[in-house]
Amino acid sequence: MLGLGSFGNSNVLDGNKLRVFVKQGDQTVSADLDPSWNLRKIKSIVAPKLDCKPAELKIIFAGKELKDEMVIQNCNLGQNSCLFAVRVQVSSKKSTVIESIEEDEDVEGSSKEVFGDPAEDSELAEVPVVGTQGSHYFVYCNSCESFQEGKLRVRCDKCLSGAFCVLRDPESWDDVTNPKQVPGSCENSDCVGSYAQFYFKCAGHITTGEDDTAPPLALIKRNPDSVPCLACGDSKDPVLIFECASQHVTCIDCFSQYVLVKLNERQFSQDPEIGYTLGCPALCKKSLIKDCHHFKLVGKYQYDRFQRFATEEYVLKNGGVLCPQPDCGMGILLVDVGCNKIACLHGCGYVFCRLCLEGWHVGDCRQESSSSQQQPGASSSHTYSITADRAAQAQYDDSRRAVRLTTKPCPSCRVPTERAAGCYHMTCTKCQFDWCWICQVKWNRECQGNHWFG
Template sequence: MIVFVRFNSSHGFPVEVGSDSSILQLKEAVAQRQGVPADQLRVIFAGRELSNDLTLQNCDLAQQSIVHIVESPQKNSQDKEKTEYSCVGGVPKALKREPESLTRIDLSTSILPSVSAGLAVILDPGKNSVSLPSEKSGAASYNSFYVFCKNFCQAVKPGKLRVRCSVCKQGTLTLARGPSCWDDVLIPNRIGGVCQSQGCNGNVAEFYFKCGAHPTTDSETSVALNLVTTNSRCITCITCTDIRSPVLVFQCVHRHVICLDCFHLYCVTMLNDRQFIHDPELGYSLSCVEIFTWLWFLADTASLVHSLFQHFPSSVTAVQAGCPDSLIKELHHFRILGEEQYNRYQHYGAEECVLQMGGVLCPTPGCGAGLLPEPDLRRIVCEPGNGIGCGSVFCRECKEEFHEGECNSLLSPPGAMAQKGYVVDEHAAMQARWEEASRETIKKTTKPCPNCNIPVEKNGGCMHMKCPHPQCRFEWCWNCGLEWNRTCMGDHWFE
């Protein structure tokens, strides 16, 4: 096998050794090439100094792995020992337990629930628990990291956790302790160590991730998906009840687990309905899956949901509303959508950001430019420039051709917008606009949202409505027009 060696933080060179070779044999091969004594070399990999009796295979050194080897003369070694003594809080190194290798760290236990029966317990109230199958013998339990590989794979792949010195940015830092949770990895300055590079006094660890699907260089880092993990506890998916791996764990109180296929379907469904949530700090994100939606999707009739209300009247409200404080913070998790859907996600997110800032979107077909006019300005001009903007002029309130007086978009006759330097074909415009009969049908088959007056159509299901407008999402009763409440649930939920 080939191992790339970076000697004293210089440019690397390949060394061919057997997978069963010892670290001492690797030192001897490097010492012969560099003309230095082998006993003055220290091999550092993934935040740990490797002892001579270990083999490359035991250290999880894969093909084309990068190891750091530093020359540590006796006088410099003594200085390093003093620095290391003070860095670990004054406790002698001999009394400190050697940190576990980053290749064997498993953080899935810090995010997975201790036990969960998912949706199965709701579908079968008589079943109090789900028997979890035992782990397969011989399966590695430490491959718990997943990343989005932005360089080569352009996909979600198993990842590798690595560490470097926060000062010199070299992988020559040995850790004082290994990370025990995701905060140790994601929050800076949580874990210390000793940089073994000569001339560097760095003592703070800086963690990063690399794609584990192919060999990488030092500069090829990947984004960690900290909610995606190996399903080491065999937790059932909250939507399909299957036991699959890897899974995504929502950071709600209950730590609901969802398989990646169901998460993909959940994201696409919410994206099609534009039901993502715009958070001022996080951006365009989603909270924990609403179990009520999935119950309705899985049931052939409303009998299942009605049965739930009869058996669990005190919990239906919580089930229906989803989990609070569970927004996904790392938006790269939505890369699971794939390239096409992720581009839609970014497009919708940019539009929602414009709307949240008080802006408007140009209603002209094929344009859709985001505009930020003055708050009280009703006459909006989509100024062309830099390849954006079409030159149309429209009313801020009804999004029709600009007009004086009150808006009446449902009853206004279709017409062509003709502005200076911009003409819409009358025939094409007539085909694109709704006919008067269609407008009347809409008035008869929809009801306005009590909160924002957006027309909402009911095409089946119960009386519980949720406004589809991203900036509203008001929940109300189709029957009485009031905000959805327990009285509606009990009196006319399924009328």
């Protein structure tokens, strides 16, 4: 059995030479090939370096044996591709030992498909592989911080080894994304794996190992028919195609703007099965985006906002609350829905009233006007102009925010109280109420025993 290692950058080759690596166990050999050669020529070059005869070798690329008569330029190999070689006994019987490539270190923009030229009626085969402008797989690469052409790879679903041979090609995205869809055989002697596990890698940079994977963007596809964008009307490639019945098309730029506008307005849909997501801009039914990785197209900062908003919506939809303390906002799911005393245990530690979102207090909640609420009689127009009163109010709001960050209200009279030093036993200078800074309740023996001095 032969394995696969990781490789760095190779030297730039002259002309149309193609450098590949063939690995046998811990031994790796390289060969500079002419794309017009066939596989028999490769075997004649690498066999002496692997101390065997050409007839004893099988060359495997991504779960498929490369036959002797195949021409290199038709095998979808790129610069620095790594191949598995399997040594077999030469006999009259046909050998069944096949081993898959575990990793393909394509470097200089190689983005051709792993499984050769797929069937024309396959969902994955949107365009032919040979002689096209590149891959029809796309991924979001965290290293490149952008969407890139992708490479599909396969390994055993049990031992995660690339020494795995598929019995058939994947025919749809369900075959690739769902487990136990494509059968095969693992060639590791101590493994009985019988199903393939597919994963994607970025074709835009040198991949360094099995962990250097990237999530696929199944809705981003090639646009060979030059279908115009639903928003701008331009014909671009690639495009994003929604899963609605009309399969509406939008270019990547318009989709990013669409996501950003809906995110700023918090107009995403909260689907009970899919989660926080968007549908087709034409309001088509059954068009919600199932994979949230597509929203990474708006950039890391906006995607972090998307995740935060999604978490907040989930908490609120399930009867939880958000910590009102500035710079916290921790989501808190409530076990006892009848309890009004909420503690932000996994966040800032703030204890507050569920009903009024103020610091925990004794007695009924009080009604307070907020600068963020519209005053009675105020206009409902969205127009805004800067005035001296509003500028002063903004400065006052900053002061209120600072007070809220550095103080806690007295549970009795709610006067803001700052703890500068000392123990956690607080005495309100206004109402003389003794209370605990941690629990925000009346000081008691339990507080004294647990955290009198911290």
